[in-house]
Amino acid sequence: MHEAMNSRRSEKLRWLAILIAVVLMTMIYGLSGCGSSDGGSEESGGTSDLAAQSTLGSGSKTLRILSGSENKELEPIIEKYAKKNHVKIEMTYQGSLDIMRQLGEKNFGYDAVWPASSIWMNAGDTLHRVKHAESVCQSPVVFGIRKPLAEELGFVDREVSVNDILEAILAGRLKFCMTSATQSNSGASAYIGFIHALLGSPDVITMDDLQDQDMRKKLAQLLSGIDRSSGSSDWLKDMFLKGDYDAMVNYECLMINADEQLQAAKKDPLYIIYPYDGLSIADSPLAYVDQGDRKAEERFLDFQEYLLSDDTQDRIQQTGRRTTYTGISDKNKVIFRKEWGFQPDRVLSPFKMPEADVLDECLNLYQTVLRKPSLTVYCLDYSGSMEGEGNKQLVAAMEQVLIQKNAAENYLQASPDDVTILIPFESSVIGTFTAEGNGKELEDLYDTVDKLEPMGGTDMYNAMERGLDLLDEYDLSKYTTAFIVMTDGESEDYYNEFREAWEEDGRNIPVFSIMYGDADSSQLDQLAQLTNARVFDGREDLIGAFRKVRGYN
Amino acid sequence: MKAKLIGLIVVCGVIGVAIGYKTSSDRNRLTTLKGYVGGEKIGFLEDEDVANMLQKKYHLTLDYSKAGSLDMVTADKEGKDFLWPSSQTALELYKQEVGKPVRSDTIFNTPIVIYTRKAVSDALKKEGVVSVSAGLSGSADVYTVDLEKLVGMVEDGTSWSSVGLPQLYGNVTVSSTDPTKSNSGNMFAGLLANTLAGGVATESNIDEYLPEIESIFEKSGYMESSSADIFSEFLKMGMGAKPLVVGYENQLLEFASQQPSKWDKVKDDVVMLYPVPTVWSSHVLIALDDQASGAVDALQDEEIQDLAWKKHGFRTDVSGGSADLSAYDGIGIEETVTQVGQMPNYKTMKKIIDYLDQ
Numbered sequence: 026m027h028e029a030m031n032s033r034r035s036e037k038l039r040w041l042a043i044l045i046a047v048v049l050m051t052m053i054y055g056l057s058g059c060g061s062s063d064g065g066s067e068e069s070g071g072t073s074d075l076a077a078q079s080t081l082g083s084g085s086k087t088l089r090i091l092s093g094s095e096n097k098e099l100e101p102i103i104e105k106y107a108k109k110n111h112v113k114i115e116m117t118y119q120g121s122l123d124i125m126r127q128l129g130e131k132n133f134g135y136d137a138v139w140p141a142s143s144i145w146m147n148a149g150d151t152l153h154r155v156k157h158a159e160s161v162c163q164s165p166v167v168f169g170i171r172k173p174l175a176e177e178l179g180f181v182d183r184e185v186s187v188n189d190i191l192e193a194i195l196a197g198r199l200k201f202c203m204t205s206a207t208q209s210n211s212g213a214s215a216y217i218g219f220i221h222a223l224l225g226s227p228d229v230i231t232m233d234d235l236q237d238q239d240m241r242k243k244l245a246q247l248l249s250g251i252d253r254s255s256g257s258s259d260w261l262k263d264m265f266l267k268g269d270y271d272a273m274v275n276y277e278c279l280m281i282n283a284d285e286q287l288q289a290a291k292k293d294p295l296y297i298i299y300p301y302d303g304l305s306i307a308d309s310p311l312a313y314v315d316q317g318d319r320k321a322e323e324r325f326l327d328f329q330e331y332l333l334s335d336d337t338q339d340r341i342q343q344t345g346r347r348t349t350y351t352g353i354s355d356k357n358k359v360i361f362r363k364e365w366g367f368q369p370d371r372v373l374s375p376f377k378m379p380e381a382d383v384l385d386e387c388l389n390l391y392q393t394v395l396r397k398p399s400l401t402v403y404c405l406d407y408s409g410s411m412e413g414e415g416n417k418q419l420v421a422a423m424e425q426v427l428i429q430k431n432a433a434e435n436y437l438q439a440s441p442d443d444v445t446i447l448i449p450f451e452s453s454v455i456g457t458f459t460a461e462g463n464g465k466e467l468e469d470l471y472d473t474v475d476k477l478e479p480m481g482g483t484d485m486y487n488a489m490e491r492g493l494d495l496l497d498e499y500d501l502s503k504y505t506t507a508f509i510v511m512t513d514g515e516s517e518d519y520y521n522e523f524r525e526a527w528e529e530d531g532r533n534i535p536v537f538s539i540m541y542g543d544a545d546s547s548q549l550d551q552l553a554q555l556t557n558a559r560v561f562d563g564r565e566d567l568i569g570a571f572r573k574v575r576g577y578n
Numbered sequence: 579m580k581a582k583l584i585g586l587i588v589v590c591g592v593i594g595v596a597i598g599y600k601t602s603s604d605r606n607r608l609t610t611l612k613g614y615v616g617g618e619k620i621g622f623l624e625d626e627d628v629a630n631m632l633q634k635k636y637h638l639t640l641d642y643s644k645a646g647s648l649d650m651v652t653a654d655k656e657g658k659d660f661l662w663p664s665s666q667t668a669l670e671l672y673k674q675e676v677g678k679p680v681r682s683d684t685i686f687n688t689p690i691v692i693y694t695r696k697a698v699s700d701a702l703k704k705e706g707v708v709s710v711s712a713g714l715s716g717s718a719d720v721y722t723v724d725l726e727k728l729v730g731m732v733e734d735g736t737s738w739s740s741v742g743l744p745q746l747y748g749n750v751t752v753s754s755t756d757p758t759k760s761n762s763g764n765m766f767a768g769l770l771a772n773t774l775a776g777g778v779a780t781e782s783n784i785d786e787y788l789p790e791i792e793s794i795f796e797k798s799g800y801m802e803s804s805s806a807d808i809f810s811e812f813l814k815m816g817m818g819a820k821p822l823v824v825g826y827e828n829q830l831l832e833f834a835s836q837q838p839s840k841w842d843k844v845k846d847d848v849v850m851l852y853p854v855p856t857v858w859s860s861h862v863l864i865a866l867d868d869q870a871s872g873a874v875d876a877l878q879d880e881e882i883q884d885l886a887w888k889k890h891g892f893r894t895d896v897s898g899g900s901a902d903l904s905a906y907d908g909i910g911i912e913e914t915v916t917q918v919g920q921m922p923n924y925k926t927m928k929k930i931i932d933y934l935d936q
Contacts, residue, residue: 143811147803158807160814228735228749229799301747306819308811335839350813350844374747374818377799384800 077562081114082107088324091127092139093210094118094259095164095276095307098344106331112324120256120576121210122388125149126435133314136321141210141258141276141307148381157325158312161332162278162346165306165373166214169280169295170199170272172365180298181366187222187303191243194250201250202265203274206391207436208256208576210307215274217387218303219247221376226302230379235386245395253535254397254505256576260559267557268533276307277367281345284365297366305375309346347373388436393463398442400504401575402495404488406512406541408451411479415513415542420475422563422571427471429463437575439463444504445470446495450488451481452517457495485512486519489536490526496534507535509574510552511563513542520551527555537577539563539570608637611870613660614650615642616761618805619861621832622890628882636876647761651675659870662863664761667768669862670924681865685877686892687858688828689915690765692723692752692851693809695817699849701741707731708851717903718910722917723851725773728752728822732794738821746821749797754824755808756801758935761859762808763801766824767930768921769857770794779922781929788933795934805829813844826859827852827915831891831906845908852912855919861892 079097081104097118107114119127121140128138128149138155140146146155168190175181178193193199204212220230223240234240252270255261262279266286275283277297284294311332313325331337338348342357353361353369361367378384405419425431427445432438439445440463447458447470458473460466492508499506527534535558538549542564549560559577563570615623622628623642632638645653647663651671655661661672662685669682694702699721702708707727710719731741731750738746755763771779774787795801802808805825812823813833830850834841865871876882883894888905893915903911921927 143802143807144800158804159810163815226748228751228797231796304747306815308815350840352816372745372818373816374745376747377751377797379799381800 077118079116079118081116082110082112084111084113086111086320086324087113087115088137088321088328089115089117089135090137090139090311091117091119091124091135093121093124093141093307093309094257095141095211095279096139096309097259098278098282099341102332102337102340102344106328110327112328114328118257118259120204120208121145122208122213122436123576128152128155128314133316135314136316136318137311137313137325139309139311141309142214142305143308143310144378144384145210146310146312148384154315155312156315156322157329158310159329159333160308161311162309162338162341162348163306163373164276164278164309164346165299165304165375166211166218166274167277167280167304168201168272168274168298168300169283170201170298171293172296173293174199174271175296175298175366181296184301185298187219187300190298190300191219191223191247194247195243199250199271200252201272201274202253202255202261202270203251204255204258204261205576206396207388209258211258211261211275212254213388214305214307215303216248216391217378217384218300218305218376219244220387222300222303223247226376229377230383230387232383232386235383235390241390241395248391248395249397249503251397251505254399254577256573264557277347278345281360281367284362294365297368299368299371299373301374303376304373305378306373389433389438392436392438393440396440397505398440398444398503400444400446400496400499400501400506402446402448402489402492402506402508404448404450404485404492404508404510404512405474406451406483406485406514407449407455407477407479407481408483408514409480410483410514410542416479418567419511419541422568423471423474425568426571426575427474428468432575435572435576437572439467442503443467444499446492447473448488448492448495449474449477450483450485451479452484452487453481454488454491457491459495483512483514483516484519485510485516486523489523493526493530493534496530496532501532501534506532507537507558507577508556509537509539509571510549511539511541511567511571512544512549515543515545516548520548524555533557537561537574539567539574541567608633608639609869609872610639610641611659611873612641613643613658613662613866613870614645614653614655615640615662616647616650616664616861617644618664618761618826618829619662620644621836622886622892625885625889627889628885631879631882631885632876635879635881636872638873638876640873646759648764655866659867660863660865660873662861664859664861665765665921666858666860666862667764667921667924667927669864672864674924679864680867681871681874682862683874683878684860684862685874686883686886686894687860688826688892689856689858689918690762690769690853691825691827691830691856692853693812693823693825693830694821694849694851696847696849697743697817698746698821699851701743702728705731705741713903713910717906718908720910720912721849721851722854725769725853725855728853729770729773729794732797733790743821746818750822751797752794752822752824753798753808753812753820754795754801755805756803757795758931759803760805762805762824762826764927764931765857765859765921767791767795767934768927769853769855769919771922771926771930772855772857772919778920779926781923781926784922784926784929788930791930792934809833813840813848817847827893827911828891831909831911832889834906834909835889835891850910852915852917855917856915857921858915858918 124140125145125148129151203215206212206216223243224234258275262283265273280297287294342348358369361369429438445460449455460470536552536556537558539561553560561570561574647665647668650661651668699708708723710721713720736750754766757763757767770791775783809825809829812820863874886892887894
C-alpha cells in the first residue's frame with residue numbers, strides 16, 4: 026500500500042515540478058523587478074495580495090524567507106534585526122501547504138522556510154535540503170466564538186469537546202469560518218482534529234478509518250457550517266473582523282490580536298475554546314534550505330540566533346505566541362486574558378497527527394468529498410487587449426483549475442457537487458456557460474476558454490451583474506459562493522450600478538479579483554472593500570494567482 | 579554553457595590555490611579526510627576545541643556530510659575516506675554489502691534513553707513502572723523505567739487520565755523518530771524486539787513479534803525523521819505534546835553543557851529515564867582507506883575522548899563505560915550503565931524494518 030502511495034506521490038511531485046518550475050521562473054524574474062521598488066509592506070486596506078511580500082531593512086546582503094502568513098505580525102521584530110545588521114530580509118507569505126509543495130522543487134528561490142508547522146516542512150523536504158530547523162514559537166489552533174454566543178451555548182468556564190461544538194453547528198446555533206484545509210495549516214489541523222473526534226478519538230487515524238461513512242456524513246455536515254473559507258490564516262482574521270460572523274478557527278496568537286481589535290472597536294470579544302479532544306499546535310519552525318551558499322547559511326544562523334535569544338523570545342511572547350522552555354512569563358500573562366477564555370497555563374496536549382500517507386488522503390477527501398461545495402462564477406476578460414500573451418496565460422491558468430488532473434496537484438480538485446459558471450466578457454457578456462460536478466462538463470469548459478477569441482472593450486460590472494442573476498437559481502446556503510474576476514484593463518465606470526445590484530441581492534457574495542496587464546487597481550480594490558474579499562496580483566504570475574484565489578474558495 | 583565552464587575552471591583554480599597556500603603555510607602537512615557522519619555528532623565535530631586538537635596533534639581535518647547511519651553505507655562513497663554511523667548495525671551492513679573495512683573501531687557510545695517530565699515520571703513511579711535510586715554522592719536521583727511494563731501500558735491502551743494525569747490527552751505512547759529513517763527510532767525498534775522476545779531477538783524468533791512492534795509504532799501516528807528535531811520539540815513544546823520521547827543520553831548532556839542557561843530553566847522538570855534493559859548506540863568509525871585508519875587513533879586520543887564526554891556527553895572507552903560524573907553535576911546520570919542488551923543482529927533488524935516499511 027505504501028508503495029502505491031509513494032509512486033502516486035512521486036507522480037504528483039513530477040507534475041508539480043513542471044508546474045512550479047514554470048511558476049517559479051516567472052516569480053523569480055517578476056519579484057526581482059517589483060520587490061525592490063516596493064520597498065515596504067504596503068497594504069491597501071488588507072485586501073490586496075501585494076502584501077504577500079514584504080521587504081524589511083535594506084542592504085546588499087539578502088535573506089529570502091518563504092513564510093506562513095501568521096508571521097506577518099512579527100515584522101517589527103524582524104525589521105529591527107534587518108536594520109541593525111544591514112540585511113535585507115524578504116518575507117514571502119504563503120500557506121503552509123504551498124510551502125510544502127515548493128520545498129519539493131529542485132529550483133527553490135529562497136534561503137529559508139518558516140511554515141506554521143514542521144509536519145508540512147518535513148513532508149516537503151524530499152530533497153533533504155532542510156537544515157538547522159528550530160521552533161521559534163508555538164501557538165495552538167483554537168476556536169473563537171463571540172462571547173455572548175459562547176455563553177448561550179454553555180461553553181464558558183468549562184472543558185469543551187469537538188463534539189460539543191459539532192452539536193451546536195448541527196443544531197444551527199453556530200456558524201464558523203476557517204481556512205481551507207488543503208491550503209493552510211490552521212484549517213488542515215482543525216479539520217484533522219474534527220476527523221479524530223468524530224471517529225471517537227482513536228489512538229491515531231488510519232486509512233481504514235477514513236472509509237467510515239458515519240464519520241464522513243457528520244464531517245460533511247460540520248463543514249457545511251462554514252461561513253467563509255480562506256487560503257490564509259492572517260487574512261481570515263482580517264475578513265472576520267470586517268464581516269459579521271459568529272466564530273472562527275485560528276491560531277491562539279491571531280485570536281489575541283483579533284480580540285484586541287474588537288475591544289478597541291467596542292465590539293463583543295471572541296471567547297476562546299481549546300477543544301480537548303482535537304487540539305493541535307503550530308510549532309513555527311524556521312529552517313535553512315541548503316543550496317550550497319555558505320554566506321547565506323551564516324546570515325541565516327545569525328538571524329535565527331537573534332530570534333531565539335531571550336530578549337527576542339520575550340518580545341515574540343508579547344505578540345501572544347508561546348515561547349521559551351518554561352511557558353508564558355508572569356509579566357506576559359496579562360496578554361492572555363482570562364475573561365476572553367485564554368488559558369496561558371494550560372498544558373497543551375494535542376491529539377496525534379496521522380502518518381504522512383493518511384494525512385495526504387485526509388486532504389484529498391476534504392477537497393473532493395467533504396468540504397462544502399463551492400459555486401464559483403468566473404468572469405473572464407476577453408477584451409482586445411488580452412490578445413496574444415494575455416490570452417495564452419489565461420488559458421494556461423484555467424487549464425490548471427479546470428482540468429482535474431492538474432488541479433489535484435495542488436489539492437484544488439472540484440467535488441461532484443461543485444458548480445462552475447463561466448462568464449467571458451468584453452464590453453458586453455459574450456455568453457454564460459455552466460458546469461455542475463467535476464466530470465466531463467467541467468473539463469469541457471476549458472475548451473470554451475480555449476476557443477474564444479479576444480476582441481472589443483472592457484466592462485466587468487456588466488458580467489458580474491449577469492452572474493448575480495444566474496445565482497438566483499441556486500440555494501446558496503449549500504455553497505461557498507464567490508466571484509472570481511480576471512481583468513486586464515479599466516472598465517467603463519458602472520461601479521455604482523453594480524453596487525446597487527449587489528446590495529439589493531443581499532447575499533454578501535465576495536468578489537475576488539485578479540489584476541492583469543493594465544487593470545485599474547482602484548476599481549478592483551473598491552470591489553474587494555465592498556464585498557470583503559481580496560485582490561490578487563496576476564501581473565507577474567497569472568497562473569499562480571488563479572491557483573491562489575481558487576484556494577480561497 | 580561555455581561561460582559557465584570557464585567560471586567553473588576559475589573557481590576550481592581559486593580553490594586549488596587556496597589549498598596550496600594552506601598546505602604550504604602549514605609547517606606540518608594537514609590531511610583532510612572526508613566522510614559521512616550521523617547528525618548527532620555534528621556538535622562534537624563543530625567543536626573548535628576538538629578541531630584544534632585534531633589539527634595540532636594529528637594534522638587532521640574532518641570534512642563531513644550528514645547522512646543516516648544505514649543510508650551512508652549504501653550511498654555513493656566516491657571520494658570518501660570514512661563512514662561514521664551511530665550503530666553497530668551499520669557496520670554489519672557494511673560488511674555484508676561491501677566487505678571487510680580497512681579498519682573499524684568504536685569511538686564512543688551512548689545509551690538509548692527515554693525523556694519525560696517530572697509529573698509523568700512521578701505518575702509512572704506510582705504505577706511501578708519507573709524506579710528512582712539515589713545518585714552517587716551529591717548528584718541527582720537516577721531514574722530507570724521497566725520497559726516491559728511500559729510497553730504493556732502502551733499495548734493495553736492505558737489512558738493518561740487513568741494514571742492521574744488528566745491534563746494529558748489520550749493514551750500512553752512513547753514517541754520516537756521513524757525507525758525506517760533515523761537511528762534512534764531504529765534502535766528503539768530493536769529494543770522493543772528484545773523486550774517482547776524476553777532477550778535478544780533473533781532472526782528465528784522475530785517473526786512472531788513483528789505485528790506487535792508495528793502496532794506499537796502505529797500508535798505514535800506521525801513520526802519525526804530526525805533525533806535532534808524530536809529532542810528539541812520535546813524541550814520546547816512542554817509536557818503535553820510529547821510526554822515520553824526516545825533519545826540518546828548524550829543529547830541531554832550536550833544540551834546541559836552547551837546551553838547552560840536554557841538547561842537551567844528546565845532542569846527541575848526534565849527527567850531522563852534509563853530503560854531496563856537499554857542498548858548502546860555505538861559510534862563506530864569505518865575507515866575506507868589507510869589515511870582514515872589514522873583517524874581512529876586520533877579520535878581515541880585521551881584528550882579528545884575527554885572532550886567528547888565533558889562537552890558532548892558521549893561515553894568513551896577510556897572511562898570504561900563508567901563515567902566521571904563531576905562534569906554534569908545535578909543531572910541524574912547512571913555512573914555505569916550495566917543493564918545493556920545487545921542489539922538484534924543486522925538480519926533481524928532488516929526483517930523489522932522491512933516489515934514496518936511495507
